Amino acid sequence: MLAFILRRLIQAVFTIFGVMLLTFILFRAIPGDVSARYVNPKLGKAARDAWMERHRMNLPLVLNTAVHVQFWKPEFWNTQFFWHLRQSLTFEARSFKTDEKLTKIVAERAKYSLALTVPAMALGWLLALVVACVVAYFRGSWFDYLMTFLAVLGMCVPYLAYMIGVQWFMFNVKPTAAWGLRYPTNIYVPVAIAVIAGVGASVRFYRTVILDEVNRDYVRTAMAKGVPLPGVLFRHVLRNCMLPILTSLVTAIPFLIIGSLLLEQFFGIPGLGPLMLGSINDRDIPIVTNLTFLTAALYTLGLLLTDVLYAVFDPRIRLR
Amino acid sequence: MKWFYVTAPAVVLGLVLLPIVYLRGEKEGQYAGKVVKYSSYGAEVKSLDPATCGDTTSAGIQGDFYEGLYTYDWLKRPLEVVPQLAAEMPSISEDGLTYTIKLKGGVKYSANPCFGTGPDGAHKTRTVRADDFVLAYKRVADYHINTGLAWAFLSERVAGLDEWREKSGSYKAGDFSRYDLPVEGVRALDEHTFQIRLRERFPQMIYVLAMSVYAPVPREVVDYWLGTQDDGKGGRRPIPVARRTTEIREAEQVVGTGPYLLKEFRRKSLIVLERNPDFRYEEYPSEGAPGDEQAGLLADKGKRVPFIDVVRMDYVAEDYSAWMRFLTKQTDASGIPKEVFEFVITPGKELEAKWAKRGIRLLKYESPAVYWLVFNVEDPVMGASTSLRQALCLAYDVENHIKVLYNGRGIRAVNILPSSFKTHAVAGPGPYYRLDLEAAKRKMAQAKEELAAAGRLVNGEIPELKLDLPGRDRAVLRMGEFVQQQFGKLGLKLRVIPNDWPGLQEKVHNKQCQIYTMGWHADYPDAENFLQLFYSPNIAKFTNNSNYSNPEFDKLYERARTMPDTPERTEIYVRMVNMISRDCPVLLLSEPLSFVLVYDWVHNVKPHPIGYGYLKYQRLDTALRRARGGR
Amino acid sequence: MTISGAPGGADARSLWGDAARRLRRDKAAVACFAVVVLYALIAVVCPFVWSDWADSYDYDNINRPPSLTHPMGTDEFGRSVLQKTLLGASTSMTVGFMANIIAVPLGIVLGAVAGYYGGRLDDLIVWFYTTVASIPGLIRLIAIKFAFAETVLFANTPFEMDLGHGMSGVYIALGMMSWVGTCRLVRAEVMKIRELDYVLAARAVGTPSIVILFRHVVPNVLHIGIINFSLGFVGAISAEVMLSYLGLGVGTGIPSWGAMIDAAKMDLVVGRWWEITSAVAATFLIVLAWNIVGDRLRDALDPRLRTA
């Protein structure tokens, strides 16, 4: 198992490096010179150069070709890409726009994003799982068809429609809860939207996973032993479905951190989501790249953790 | 597995309840007994540094904690400049070049750690000195500070300041010792006397002095907040020069003399202003314009201002949310979103009765501003044919532009000056700023010939035109679509390119735009403020964005700008305005008409067309607000 | 209990025939497929019928409620909302179709190459899609849309594509970013097929590997492409709505449901329900139809689920 974890760890390192490369290409190499957005062109070239130097935009892009063979010299590595890697790993980046440190921004805002996404995800997960199990229990009945149909229906309504509808409703019922965080409990309005809008897809996915598993031989064995259906579902089936379910949870990690971009904007939650949107619009490259990297890295680590956890819990892998 | 089914729901429940535990809501008792004003804002506050302030949102908020030497009288019309931090109006030398200004005594900054901390832990304050103004002017001129508008009014006008700017460029950005270099034309004669010397006559200088961008900046702020940082042990340690910033950004660094201090500033989230306890004694005005008495604006005369203790502004990104917050009495005042306009306002531009019954009042005011589409005259197509520009002006249905896009909130602009300027009426409407499709089509034929002669036609057709927009939100895109329709009437194709604001700026500076939307809001009530936008040396200063260049115009401008307000100058102004009307470097759209809704518990609101910082006069009847179901 | 024919994969013809037969019997699938075809027809026909729609503005009749002349009312420029909605189908279907025409073949080719050749190439492709997949979808999309910012392909030709602001940018960005799922599935499937007897046989007689790959292997994973094509449509349509909301969607003057929802989101407050309702209903119906078609296609075509 140690070898397995080690192998996955190496893969994760490569993936994280890949993410850094990709964010570098997408956000830094392609968009070209953005200095004019941050340094008033009225101030002339020297000011622009100072700014470029300050943000290390004056360095060669990937490799310092002037000393291209002398990779043992520090100048060789003194390039934008290297600094990008370094900033990604240390979170030292500063916003182009406000010059704030990324760590400070994240520290200030992440808690709001988490306050929205963590309950939404936990609740959504539990709800989806329970509904999926119940639906799988009644598979083939009208109840199953109704719930599956509802799940599909729920998936098809545009997200925006949910937000507009729910906010409109809340303003009519309890205006103080419709926007902002005047009371901590206000967070449950967007949480509810996230859950409602997301539960359909999860239910459908979990149902497929569970039904896939329900047709396996060991389930028949358990039934032949006289295990009641809930026992079959919860004790035997669910345990075997854990990998896809855990994985689906992990794939949601980026949204834990980045927050629900639109939901936060709409409901006045000062999380990272609106910041991300704003930074993209402002071409605030350090913020965008580093937040993207952060989410991608957490996602990768999450997957790694899933695999390790699963290796711990699944005897077939554990004892390999 | 059983443990799983017990713990999993427990963990989920815990996670779900987590926000309640650690998410601090507004503490309900936080503002107990205080008068709190609630409002929403939707545009980002771009600057907290007086020197870099260049947009109306930032100016609006800065106006409440930064004060300039002079300001506009809040109530009086026509506009009148009155002393604010100055004790009296400036004494101007015979040649009109030297302005000597006596300061009010005993004006204090809001308390701040940079002035030191007393034994009881309370932060100290100090009185404003003349050298604080000197520093403010130096910062505006500072090469390392991104000062747009503020610098534009001083450059080539104040003696020695351009040279100082040159010198400051040779310093490192973080090296603040440059502020010790003297400037010839900006001096503190003594602690209470400040003097500015101009290179040439500038009759509009008094208006410049009334802008809050030149608010005093204590040197302590620069040295303490920009020069040192928290060392994590309760003390401060210096920041290496290379890593210093030059701009004032953080909430705690904002040190002003105004009636309020910035208590909390969370970008794109929340702004809280609190009454500045060190604010000097000031009284509510006792006289105003005709009609103010009847409007109840003088009921509080002689009382000490400010009235409001706390202002809480929430960043609300969506118009929809902002409007609903106003409707449900979460905020005290609101603009009127386009979509709801006709449900709130009658065709006669008055408030619908049912809204009035809810206790809502409508305030209308004209801003001295003109919106237009800028044609880049250096563009190969737009520059090659004056007839094309004239044709577009003639074809554009501005009436419907105002009706469809602004619900009729505006009046058609007929020359580049706002109608409240006296030169406006004298100059009269421009020949091409009217709707005449037939004439436009005739002009179009001419334009084709001109363009053909210049070799700009592609396959015998005018190539697709490009319109750059200053944003991506729906209102802006909607406008793009409308322009498409208008140009389509002449058979022209238009590609609409949404930009973010800095992106558009960048393109404009690089002269990459062909047509884009712009507007100009008067900085002071003088035609010169609008005419300088077409003065060709200003192309390099990035204020002449249409890149319009006309030697005759330039000559007239140079003559007029040092002239005092005489009929002769007005005559020159008119000639210049008419040149623009003839050459059409801009397609004039509208002069905006602004509508604001306030609840009846808000008193003493009178929108000011140019000045800022009148929040101190506002008064809230919180008992009425609670009675009406507000907070 | 084996109910029908051959195990999946090897006998492609019976797989497709069988699937078609099953789908024909499935009334819901047929109905949804009919909806999709109807939308496609609308998408093709309407732009011809109302080619001058963009200039059909009528400033005297803006935001009118439904009436006989305009069954779904008029929009902010006095144009018919019904026509706008129907024309929006063209945008949506184009974006969905083009995005998947890019993404699915890309996914199949990369997945097949990775799965068939294995080794370093496989490692590289797996690394690439893992990397891409670990960046959240919307950010990925926005990022590439911004990377396109001022890119104009084939400028000054009839094929000019303004990637930064036009419709082409939306579907190319979507296409370039949504191949991962297909790639992953195809790779896994190809790895299984690679070991099947007929492939081994072909290899034994010395058929060049590229021929084996594209003649013998890829046809057997096409069903994954078909399934992902239909499911990808849903994603593309939703993404277009989202991008339009963020102002990164198709250009102005092009009717789009996302833009309609965005433009009309405030209208609801004052009771102007017709524009947002039309757009939401149109989106809802096509997404529902594609979802069900995709589901049923998967049930019919994917042998693993077929045994269930």
Next chain:
Amino acid sequence: MSENAAILTVRGLQTHFFTMDGVVKAVDGVSFAVGRRQTFALVGESGCGKSVTALSIMRLVPHPPGRIVAGEVLLDGTSLLALRERQMRQVRGAKVSMIFQEPMTSLNPVYTVGNQIVEAIRLHQRLPGRRARDQAVAVLSQVGIPDPAQRYKEYPHQLSGGMRQRAMIAMALSCDPDLLIADEPTTALDVTIEAQILDLLKRLKAERGLTIMLITHDLAVVAETADVVAVMYASKLVELADVQALFQRPLHPYTQGLFRSLPRLGQKKRRLETIPGSVPNPLAFPAGCKFHPRCLIGAGLERCQTAEPPLRLLQPNHYAACWECPGYAEAPAGDPAAAPIPYHPPEQNEPAD
């Protein structure tokens, strides 16, 4: 207790699958009775419905699409089909147990063997954990698993195929059921292990007085273990007899075909015979006798093509369903569910032929 008392009676059982392509009659009117302490073998090609018969008895037919549409299943006089699901659960595992073909997949991979046995024990007997554990170890040892205390703690994938099947049997026997249904228990195992498992079943039958219903397609297994044999073809029983009668004189052409395709010692044939054709599509069974397209006798006969022969008692304790069997026309329409076919094993001292 009378030899003739049936422990299990199946009468007119019909199990249909309602698929999108049509109704599949997987079991179509099957009747038989299993006597106590007998080994009753149900033989047929794959897809003939024998597994569905077993699942129907257990009421484990996957629903949807399957459903028992008619018939009666009596276990010790209790009608299983009339039981509520809750009561049925108490029957499963406790009175009737079942083991399956694939020991690899039939055990839950994520639980230890012991855990799964204990689960069965505790479901049916209120035992404290330790006692249940002891019982599980005991039953593991009974099925011949060496070092049962160690095996108890192991996961299915750690065991060999034979051990897994033994564990399955242990699990099935853990609650001391009266009837064990073994659905092709040895198909997935290799020959030596197969023999061991069959021996084990025989031993358990002898030791515990177990009744076994053995489902298989392998006549060799039948010869080895069965007392009574039922042959199934295309959802119906075509022949039912005790093992000696059947092996000595198969009556139905299908059974005869099966025997011909069996390698036999001392035969000089160089090639094994096979039954021509293939198992008919359950959606479109041929009219008349379902076997007639493949039948050497009835292929061209009109009666075989039009009318389906019912099961008739041709000889004492020997039923068959074929128009062309000698004596079929005059034979009574016996009820195979009325009483189990008694089995009299040949005397031990009688020399085998």
